[in-house]
Amino acid sequence: MSDIPKTYDPSGEEELYRFWESRRYFSPAEPKLGDNIFSMVLPPPNVTGVLHMGHAEMLAIQDILARYHRMKGDITLWIPGTDHAAIATQEKVEREIYKKEKKNRHDLGREEFLKRVNEFASESHDYIVKQIKRMGASLDWSREAFTFDDDRSKAVREAFVKMYDAGLIYRGDRIVNWDPKMQTTVSDDEVEWQDEVTPFYYLKYGPFVIGTARPETKFGDKYVVMHPGDKRYKKYKDGEKIELEWINGSIIATIVKDEAIDPDFGTGVMTITPWHDTTDFEIAERHNLEKEQIIDLRGKLLPIAGEEFEGKKITEARELIVEKLKSKGLIEKIDEKYAHRVAVSSRGGGKIEPQILKQWFVSVNSKFQIPNSKIEGVPLGSETTLKEIMIAAVKNGQIKLVPERFEKIYFHWIENLRDWCISRQIWYGHRIPVFYCEKNKDKDMIIASSKPDKCSFCGKCEMEQDPDTLDTWFSSGLWTFSTLGWGYDDKLWEKEKAFHPMSILETGYDIIFFWVARMILMSGFLLGDIPFKTVYLHGLVRDDKGRKMSKSLGNIIDPLLMADKYGADATRLSLIIGAAPGNDIKLSEDRVRGYRNFSTKLWNIARFISMSGEGNFSGDGSLSDSDKKLLDEFEDLKKRVAQNIESFQFHLAAEELYHYAWHAFADKIIEEMKPRISGGDKSERDSAILVLKKIFYGILVLLHPFMPFVTDTIYRTFGELFVFAGERHDSLMDASW
RNA sequence: GCGCGUUUAGCUCAGUGGUAGAGCGUUUCAUUGACAUUGAAAAGGUCGGAGGUUCGAUCCCUCCAACGCGCACCA
Secondary structure, rough: OOOOOOOOOHHHHHHHHHHHHHOOOOOOOOOOOOOOOEEEEEOOOOOOOOHHHHHHHHHHHHHHHHHHHHOOOOOOEEEOOOOOHHHHHHHHHHHHHHHOOOOHHHHHHHHHHHHHHHHHHHHHHHHHHHHHHOOOOOOOOHEEOOOHHHHHHHHHHHHHHHHOOOOEEEEEEEEEEEEOOEEEEHHHHHHHEEEEEEEEEEEEOOEEEEOOHHHHHHOOEEEEEOOOOOOOOOOOOOOEEEEEEOOOEEEEEEEEEEOOOOOOOOOOOOEOHHHOHHHHHHHHHHOOOOOOOOOOOEEEEEEHHHHOOOOHHHHHHHHHHHHHHHHHHOEEEEEEEEEEEEEEEEEOOOOOOEEEEEEEEEOOOOOOEEOOOOOOOOOOOOOOOOOHHHHHHHOOOEEEOOHHHHHHHHHHHHHHHOOEEEEEOOOOOOOOOOOOOOOOOOOOOEEOOOOOOOOOOOOOOOOOEEEOOEHHHHHHHOHHHHOOOOOHHHHHHHHHHOOOEEEEEEHHHHHHHHHHHHHHHHHHHOOOOEEEEEEHHHHHEEEOOOEEOOOOOOOOOOHHHHHHOHHHHHHHHHHOOOOOOOOEEEOOOOHHHHHHHHHHHHHHHHHHHHHOOOOOOOOOOOOOOHHHHHHHHHHHHHHHHHHHHHHHOHHHHHHHHHHHHHHHHHHHHHHHHHHHHOOOOHHHHHHHHHHHHHHHHHHHHOOOOOOOOHHHHHHOOOOHHHHHOOOOOOOHHHOOO
């Protein structure tokens, strides 16, 4: 006894994890008929950086689920992996290379640049895996996957071809979000809106006054639009042409009536720039209007702006144009403090410039015949759309979102969903599996999962693969089944199908649209099935003042540092207790320290019982009536804890266990036992020690999903305490709930 | 603009149709204790505001306010 330290020492946690791994505790047995199956995929962390508290929270919650179900006897699979995070990773590596070598990706060339990115990704991957293990996550590493490894690449190409064949992927000239800084398109969801105060100009446009915050886009404006019901402009007819003086001289403008115009905004009249504005583009599409490009892909004005302005950056051109408008007397007035929002890329931070470009899209509204379907409300062979599938799967209750309020947010997003632009002009990522005849790149193309041997159009050329890559979420969307053999290993898929759909998808509410919705889309089309039954959404981890943790604020709490200082278990518990589903959690080091104290408390309970039981304990296994009652009460607790875990109330389960172990078991039960243990009545003493052992063992089992390291360390260190059960395991991981 | 959430002790947050809970903090006492990281106790709340339903509301309903978030977007 004397050689056992007075506190729990977390420095042995990594070794204990290696022990668990060596025993293959994390790999499920092959499921047989009638087995209960529990399956999850780990939302793959990006290989851009290091694990933060948000990851630690997700790992803690999922590990609770995995360990709980494993101990309950379910065949439990939890698949690990990482995400290549195409645009984020490329951006990061580009920035670092530029910082060190003052070179951009074009200086290096595609091949060399990709080599550098892969090196970075691989290093980053190794570190992330180490960190995941440090948190105790019981993942089946034998099935580790990467969204950009060979198997997943095959699955991605397979998916692309299938979707193209069904008419769900098309190539077209449509308005997209162009990031002039990164030189690529980004999806609607990757655009952030920032508040900005700028001057707002009222310009004379013939008989009208139009308002704009961006006079530099107005060169080509030759349509003037107003609401058809606006009485002020009743005398102007749709399609009517008028001549007027504009920036670079006299032009002919056409009147257009469209309901998209808000009569109450400004003067109720506007001119449109279809090439550089989404709303304008849609108006132009409706009325079949001409579209002209004003700004090039680098953010400079094109010849249409006239010699004076051509080649100028839009920011510097603005002032000059305003000067010119002034001198021509075309400015009615200027509102200097106009508050609006500008679109900014959430990746590179560049200002988004809408452009019309030939890109690849996933059509969410095209009808297709679904070849097989297990989705309720979408019968096999029926005509449907991706949008309908995405709605049906949640509406019919096959997929449940927890907390439920996120279902409304989900539906709302889908209703507003536009076609998904999936092509990116970055280099790091899945290359689009389309091959063009070098003679006629616009028309002659083959969509295939591998490069054709010979060009079937000209019969001579090598065929050129599309230079673009796919949005990273395209591959993430396949994650629940691309990790099980789908698309690259049919035999494996046959076998592993049993785990699909996943029991639970656990992730942050901030990626419902990016990821959750895309998985439902992909699985719905490719498998005719849901990807998971329940989506549990956790909140975000913030600092103690409720701010997001960020480098610039310097308020990051490193989970690894906390794990080394206070133990991984204390870190986990600090992220669980006090966090209701879907609610953000405020974290401080004090919280973590508090739960470290709990680890110490558990450790000392073990020491005390161990010391008390030393010597001449030789009970016959019988318990006094009052001790039996204590066991009954513990059984009730067990039921409540299980119920809370099943209903995702982890904070309640953990808190109740915490409270019971410390303030009921240690403070009251043990204290009351002390006189019996030191008293002379042998049967009283034996019964007391036995019931303490039994309850404590129960506490360790119940706490193990929450605090795997300290509970198993106690179990393995104080081995003699737990032999009463007749069997003695090597680890609590063998114990059953 | 549409929608969602939050508002409970000094702080951070749980929770419930029947006398209000935890952690941290504060105060007092005990304790060299299995526990450095201990125990016992105390102070501290008309549960955001107003109305309604009910025998009874912090909880259910309506309205309002403040804060936060999502979506859309005004040129």
